[in-house]
Amino acid sequence: MNVELTELTRKFGRVRAVAGVNLEAGPGVFGLLGPNGAGKTSLLRMMATALPPTSGTMRLLGRDPGAYGPRREIRRRLGYLPQTLGYYPGFTVAEFVEYFALLKDMPPRQVPRAVAAAIEQVGLGDRARAKLRTLSGGMLRRAGIAQAIVNEPELLLLDEPTAGLDPEQRVAFRALLRDFGQRATVIVSTHLVEDVGAACAEVALMDGGRIVFHGTPAELIARGEGSGAAGDAPLERGYSAALAAARSVAAA
Amino acid sequence: MTAAGIHSTPRGTAPAEVAYPPAVAGLRLAWLHAVSRRVPAALGLLAALGVLLWVSLRYHWNVAGGPAAQMFIPLTIETGAAAVIAVAAYGPFGEPERATGRWLPYLRLAAAVALTAAAFGALAAGATGGNLPGGSVALLRNVAGITGLGLLGAVVLGGMLAWAGPMAYLLVTEVALQGNPTTPWVWPARPPHDLGAALCAAGVFAAGALLITLRGPRESERD
Amino acid sequence: MTATTGTAVRQRPPRATGAVPLTQARLLRIELRRNAMPLILPLIAALFWFDSYRPSTATPPLYVVRTFWNMGQGHTIVDFGPFVAGVAAWMGSRDSRRGMGDLVTATARPRWAAQLATWAATAIWAVAAYLVFVGVMFAVYAHQSVQGQPPWWWVAVGATAVTAFSAAGFAVGACWPSRFAAPVAAFGGFLAMMLSSQTGFTSTSGWALILPTNSNGNFQPDSGMLYPWLPDLPIARIMLLGGLAVAALGLLGLLPGAGGPRLRQAAAVVTLAGVVAAGTAVAFARTARLGPHGIAIPALHDAANDRPISYTPVCGHAAGLPVCLNPAYRSYLPGVTAALAPVAGEVAGLPGAPVRAMQIGAVYDPGEGGAGQAMTMSGDPPVLRMPLGALGLAGAFGWTGGQVADQYRLLFVHAFTGAGNGPGTAAQRAVQAALLQDTGVPIATQPKVLSSVGLPSWARVTGGPQPGPEPATGPVYAAARRFAALPRATQHGWLTAHLGALRSGHISLGQLP
Numbered sequence: 001m002n003v004e005l006t007e008l009t010r011k012f013g014r015v016r017a018v019a020g021v022n023l024e025a026g027p028g029v030f031g032l033l034g035p036n037g038a039g040k041t042s043l044l045r046m047m048a049t050a051l052p053p054t055s056g057t058m059r060l061l062g063r064d065p066g067a068y069g070p071r072r073e074i075r076r077r078l079g080y081l082p083q084t085l086g087y088y089p090g091f092t093v094a095e096f097v098e099y100f101a102l103l104k105d106m107p108p109r110q111v112p113r114a115v116a117a118a119i120e121q122v123g124l125g126d127r128a129r130a131k132l133r134t135l136s137g138g139m140l141r142r143a144g145i146a147q148a149i150v151n152e153p154e155l156l157l158l159d160e161p162t163a164g165l166d167p168e169q170r171v172a173f174r175a176l177l178r179d180f181g182q183r184a185t186v187i188v189s190t191h192l193v194e195d196v197g198a199a200c201a202e203v204a205l206m207d208g209g210r211i212v213f214h215g216t217p218a219e220l221i222a223r224g225e226g227s228g229a230a231g232d233a234p235l236e237r238g239y240s241a242a243l244a245a246a247r248s249v250a251a252a
Numbered sequence: 253m254t255a256a257g258i259h260s261t262p263r264g265t266a267p268a269e270v271a272y273p274p275a276v277a278g279l280r281l282a283w284l285h286a287v288s289r290r291v292p293a294a295l296g297l298l299a300a301l302g303v304l305l306w307v308s309l310r311y312h313w314n315v316a317g318g319p320a321a322q323m324f325i326p327l328t329i330e331t332g333a334a335a336v337i338a339v340a341a342y343g344p345f346g347e348p349e350r351a352t353g354r355w356l357p358y359l360r361l362a363a364a365v366a367l368t369a370a371a372f373g374a375l376a377a378g379a380t381g382g383n384l385p386g387g388s389v390a391l392l393r394n395v396a397g398i399t400g401l402g403l404l405g406a407v408v409l410g411g412m413l414a415w416a417g418p419m420a421y422l423l424v425t426e427v428a429l430q431g432n433p434t435t436p437w438v439w440p441a442r443p444p445h446d447l448g449a450a451l452c453a454a455g456v457f458a459a460g461a462l463l464i465t466l467r468g469p470r471e472s473e474r475d
Numbered sequence: 476m477t478a479t480t481g482t483a484v485r486q487r488p489p490r491a492t493g494a495v496p497l498t499q500a501r502l503l504r505i506e507l508r509r510n511a512m513p514l515i516l517p518l519i520a521a522l523f524w525f526d527s528y529r530p531s532t533a534t535p536p537l538y539v540v541r542t543f544w545n546m547g548q549g550h551t552i553v554d555f556g557p558f559v560a561g562v563a564a565w566m567g568s569r570d571s572r573r574g575m576g577d578l579v580t581a582t583a584r585p586r587w588a589a590q591l592a593t594w595a596a597t598a599i600w601a602v603a604a605y606l607v608f609v610g611v612m613f614a615v616y617a618h619q620s621v622q623g624q625p626p627w628w629w630v631a632v633g634a635t636a637v638t639a640f641s642a643a644g645f646a647v648g649a650c651w652p653s654r655f656a657a658p659v660a661a662f663g664g665f666l667a668m669m670l671s672s673q674t675g676f677t678s679t680s681g682w683a684l685i686l687p688t689n690s691n692g693n694f695q696p697d698s699g700m701l702y703p704w705l706p707d708l709p710i711a712r713i714m715l716l717g718g719l720a721v722a723a724l725g726l727l728g729l730l731p732g733a734g735g736p737r738l739r740q741a742a743a744v745v746t747l748a749g750v751v752a753a754g755t756a757v758a759f760a761r762t763a764r765l766g767p768h769g770i771a772i773p774a775l776h777d778a779a780n781d782r783p784i785s786y787t788p789v790c791g792h793a794a795g796l797p798v799c800l801n802p803a804y805r806s807y808l809p810g811v812t813a814a815l816a817p818v819a820g821e822v823a824g825l826p827g828a829p830v831r832a833m834q835i836g837a838v839y840d841p842g843e844g845g846a847g848q849a850m851t852m853s854g855d856p857p858v859l860r861m862p863l864g865a866l867g868l869a870g871a872f873g874w875t876g877g878q879v880a881d882q883y884r885l886l887f888v889h890a891f892t893g894a895g896n897g898p899g900t901a902a903q904r905a906v907q908a909a910l911l912q913d914t915g916v917p918i919a920t921q922p923k924v925l926s927s928v929g930l931p932s933w934a935r936v937t938g939g940p941q942p943g944p945e946p947a948t949g950p951v952y953a954a955a956r957r958f959a960a961l962p963r964a965t966q967h968g969w970l971t972a973h974l975g976a977l978r979s980g981h982i983s984l985g986q987l988p
Contacts, residue, residue, distance in 0.1 A: 050577040068735030075583040086574030090509045099505050103582035103589055108497040147578075290654060297655060325669050332662035339658050412565065413514070415658035419557055419665065420518055426553075427526050 001026050001059075002155055002185035003047065008056035009209075010042050017042040019209030020056065029181035031200035031217075032189040033239060039209040040189040041083050044159050047187065048080040061154055076105050079153030083160045083189075085144040089133035093124055093143050096132055100147040118150040121176060123169065138164035145173070149180065156186040162195055174199040193235040205242050212246030285359040294340040295370055298333055302374035305329045309382030323385035324426065327440050330394045331422045333371040335415035338402025340367060341469045342411020350468070361465040368399050368457070390444035397439050397453025398422075403460030406469040414469065498584070499592055506596030511566055515558050516604050523554045523608050528615070535868045537803060538623040539698045541616060546629040549688035551609060552636045553668050559601040559637055560644030561661030566597045567648025568656050585734030587742065590649060590727055598641040605637045606630070622803035624699035628709035635716040636687050640664050642720035649727055684708060684770060685715050685760035695769040696864030700803040701836040703780045705769035714756035722749030767838045783836060794820035796859075798832040804863060811863070814880035817914035818887040825967060826974050827852070827891070829859040837865035849896055849931045850886040859890060881916050881924045888914070893978025896931065901951050901984040902977060908955035909966070918955055922947050954987045961988060 003025040010018040018039045034040050045051040046058065049065045061077055063070035087096060097118055101111045119128050122142040127135065132143060141164045148156060158177075162170045170192075177199040180186050190196060196203050197217050205213035205220070213220060217235060224237030229244060231237035286292070308325050341364065343349060349356060372395050376388050384391060398418050405417030428438040436448035443449075527545035534540045545551050567590070570579050579589060613625050644660040651659075671686035683689055685708075698704045727733060728742025763772045768781060788799035793812040796819035800808055815832060822828045829852055837848050848865035852858065867874040867882050888910045892903045899907065912918050958966065969988055976982050 045577060048577065048581040050580045072583050072735065075581055078581060080578065080581045082577050084574055086570075086576075086578060088509060088569070088573055088575070091505070095505050095509065099502070100578070100582060102498050102502050102505075103579065103584045105498070105583040108501055111501065293653065293655060297659070325666070328662065328666050328669050332658065332666070335658040335662060336655060339654050342654055412654060412657065415561060415661055416515060416518060416558065419561070419661055420522060422665065423522050423526055423554065427530065430530070 002061050003187070004057075004059040005047075006057045008043070008046065008058055009054045010039075010046060010051065011054045012042075016209050018046065018053075021206075021209075021211055023204065023211065023214075025185050025187065025202070027181065027183060027185055028201045029177050029186045029188065029199050031196035031203035032187060032206060033191075033193065033196060033203060034189075034206035035243070038206040040206050041159055042209075043206070044080075044157050044187065044189050045082070047155070048078065048082075048157050049074060050080070050082075074155070076151070077154040078104075079148035079151065079156040081144045081148040081158045081161055083163075085140060087132050087140065087143070089131065091132050092129050093119060093132065093135070093146070094128040096143055097146045097150050101150045104151045106151050114150050114152070115146075118146040121149065122146045123172060136164075138166060138169060141165060142169070145176075149176075152184075154184050156180055156184055157189075158186070159189045160191070161188060162190065162192060170195065171198075193233065193239055197235045205239065205246075207243055207246050208250070210246075213242040281355060282359060282362065286363060288344060289340050289342070289363055291340060291363060291367065294336050294367060297336045298367070298371050298374040301329050301333050301336075301371075302378035305375055305378035305384075306380075306382065309379060309384060323440070324429070326379075326384055327394065327425065328422060330375060330391065331398050331418045333375060333395060334398035334402045335418045337364065337367040337371060337399050338406050338414035338418065339411055341403060341406040341414060341464055343469065343471075346471050356468070357465045360468055361461060364399070364403060364461050364464055368396060371395050371399070386444040390440070393444070393450050393453045394440050396457040400453070400455075400457035400460035403464040404456070407460075407463045407467055408470060410471065411469040499588065502589065502592035503595055503599075506593050507599060510593075510596045510600050512559070512562050512597050512600035512604075515562050516600075519555055519558050519604065520608065523551070523612075526554050527551045527608075528612050531612075532619075533870065535870045536616075536619055536621040536806060537700070537868070538616070538621055538625050539694050539696060539700065539864075540868065541621050542626050542629070543690075543694045545612075546626050546633065547694040548690040549633075549636075549668065549672065551605070551633050552687055553665070555601065555605050555633075555637050556640040556668060557661040557665040559597075560640040560647075560664040561657040563594070563597050563601075563641040563644030564648030564656040564660035566593055567645035567650075568652035569593065569648075571652030580732060585738050587728040587733040587738060590645075590733075591724065594642065594645045594724065597645060598638050601637050601641050602634050605634055609633065620806070622700070622805065624704065626694070626699065626704050628704055628706045629693075632687070632709045632712045632716070635713045635720070639716040639720040639723075642723040646723040646726055650730065681763070682757050682761045684763050685711055685757050687712060687716065693770065695837070697836045698769060700801050701783055701786075701834075701864065702768040703782075703784060705766075705771060705780055706777075707772040707775045708760075708763060708770040710775050711756045711759045711763070711772055714759070715753050718749045718752030718754075718756060720749070722746050722753065725749055768836070788833070793832065795823065796829065796832055800834045800863065804834065807863070807868065810869060810876060810879065811861075811883065814883040815859075815887055818884050818891070818910070821910055821914050822891055825970050827857055827978070829891075830856040832859040832861060834863050835860045837862040850883075850890040851895075852890045859887060861886075878924075881920075884911060884914050884916055885921075885924055893980075900980045900982070902954075902982040902987055903980070905951050905954035905958060905984060905987055906970075906977060908952060909959035912955070912959045913963075913966075918947050918952055918959070950984060954984050958987055 001024045003023060005021050005023040008018055008021045008023075009016065021039075021043060032040050032043070042051065046053050047060060049060070049071050052066075058065060060074045063074055065071040065074050091099065094115055097115045098111055101115055101118075102108065106114060116125075116128070119125055122145050124139060124142055124146065127139065132140065135143065141161065145158070145161055148158065162173055165173060174195060177186055177188065181199070181201070188195065188200065200217060203213075203215065203217055203220055204211045213223070220238035220242060221234040222238065223245070224231065224234060224239070224241040227237065227241040227244075229237045229240035231240050305326060308329065341360070372392050375391055375395065379388065379391065386394075398421060401421050402414050402418045406414035409416065425438055425440050428435075429441050433441045436442060436446065436452040439446075439449035439453045527550045530544050530550075531541045534543070570576055579586060582589075609630055616625075644657075644664065647660040647663075648656045668688050672688035672690070693708060695702070695705070722745075725742050725744075725746030725748075729739060729746065733739060733742065759772045759774055762774065763770050765771075786801055789802050789805045789808055790797055790799040791808045791812045792798065793815035794817070796815065798808070798812050798815060800811065804811075819829075819832075848862045850862070851860045853860065861883075866886070867879045869876040869879045885907075888907050889899070891910070892899060892907045894900075894903045894907065898904060908918055908921055911921055911924075916924060961969075965988065970977075973982055973986075
């Protein structure tokens, strides 16, 4: 297993953003769904070792990120795209990706080729020398994906990766995810259920800091059948049904 | 994802509130604008500069260079206050804020004027009982004029680099003070009741305030 | 979630160990290309021209005088430091301002290492610009035939100061990523410079000498011409500024999230080393004393720097009197000979008249403060020794050519009458005044000449705040007028017979004809 979370909790003041999550994930693409404020981003940030948990245990890539040495090893093998991508406007696309390749301790001699490959994979090959400030929102997102994948990570964490991408780019991106999923653990947090349906082998639904559903997309679809839940597509109906069920249990 | 089927009220939603009266709404708007510009932090810095001025006027410096040298430490503090006001002009919102209604220019002007008044107040308090060269008249002139430069710098360079204008002016003044400048454009070097210097400083402040009101600070992706 | 079948076994990613310098170098390359420091360089260039170069052009073409304002008083540092600190603070706060915190944190390279690359790029731009600007200024000076050796040690001090400002500013921005970090760093740096220039302004010893803009005693008048620039104080200042820079950068490594335990230990050691270096420099400065040729710090002093620079003098003639100067004063030779010629002609043939005039090094007396130094005559045959470095120079600090000529004549005559390092006896003063009148300095203007700043203290009224002898009235000047009114042959005859007694102080005012 590349990801093993046990009763993982994160509090911000009195707010429990993540409330005792248990999760295991190996190679493959794992979708993380949930409404706003469900705790998806906080969970991803903890897995990215950018945020320490308040309690619970976490093992990533067989290591405990609580200690500096193992945490550093995890980060060498990690790719992370946050929900809000910060960037240096004066950097070119290539410099931005190279910068993170170097920060991830990639052997410097491998960096140029890896950077070029990552940029090509996200379809920005012809914009490699363009300054980030000149890119559209979708292109910026793709540049963010490129920096996340440049080091061929074993654990790839993507928070809203398709925000701003047009449908053609989303299709390409899903193919990229599936490709990565063959050799790495990819966890995708998204609002777009069709992304989950197209690329993910497993999906978890979070609400109120907890995982309220964990299974395959087919199982999520089955939840929605005959439930009368809202939604324009089977996955949406499954999502709504699972969420409603979780909330009624919580209210009871 | 749709909202249909989610019957329970999402957690954390505030109950519907009573609408503000207009006066309260105006104050609330001014307060939010001030917070977005970090005005409370700026006021704290201005107060600290007032304390610094108080200390500097009481310490017995081993000063050489006559009146010009005597005034230079207080002038540095006054210029620092102007730089704080200039940097506070920077707004984080960009286009969404500019694409709103008519209040933004008034808010910018109010923030600039209020902070300048606060700077004068803090520094005047710090100068109480001390021997500030030129007194409070020169203090007001210097702070207003250099703040105007800073605001002009914010319009041209952007809020984050706006401090560079007052700093450059301070250096130019330092060189000018070595001689006996008669130009009113180096107003810190002129006597406190020099009308020309006062007019120049007032004019620069008015120009800076006007431009920051109408155009706001330049928004650069570097910010 | 289970592992999918057919999953390829991932190989461990190869470590970058052994290639750490290359990685840092590549990070540095990116940072150099995208640093914000170049944005502010045009403004600094304009200020450098206005504040450091332009005022220096009105000074004599000697490096020690040309660079007194911009190097000796630290104006090159003032032109750079605050702006460098402000922009460095902006760069230090970059990750927070741009929302890059999480992204950078989630990488393997210690945050401290990434920050050091950013800082290094900032500092390289700033220091390179400083060296280029100073280099251009010195190239212009060379084109203007400025003489003497450039104060390279002080250039090194300036470069280190710029580095220190960049480090301190960067640390401020990294620790406090507020919009106010840049102006606070900039103005804080400027205020520190102002405070440093006002602290111990008149001190010629003690810890205040370590302050970057403390100018007292730095630029001894013969530095780089007759004697080498003493490196003692520059070395101490480099230690201080370098220590502060190292400590500021080490502090970054102690912040939470900077790196692992070993790295933080290393950062603590680095910080401590910087503090120790700075403290040692201050301790050195406490032992500093203004010596004959500059500030000497015993622990750093090399006696070889006390040896004069050998040179081939340039010579001319003043009414038949050979006058030899250091070649750096070549352009002043005509003025010096013209100033000395009337006196040389007046005393020619008299007992004790000098056979030669030569420039000697000025020996700075701390008790004199900024006062000048007398010419002396000694040796057999007598030689007039002129410490030109301690006297006025046309164009320096408001001195005109006429004032300088009057000063040189006064000091020549003063030395000739044997008054030495004091005002002299009444008879000596009267003969001095008479001879001066004969050489073109009317008695009526002599009090003004005698009260010029830069003359030795004997020219000043004892205990008075302002320099100045008695007005051109009174018995001394009355005797001087009588003596000056005598025919030249009579004057010379009397002087020939009584010069020895006059010099030894055995002639009273009433004994003058």
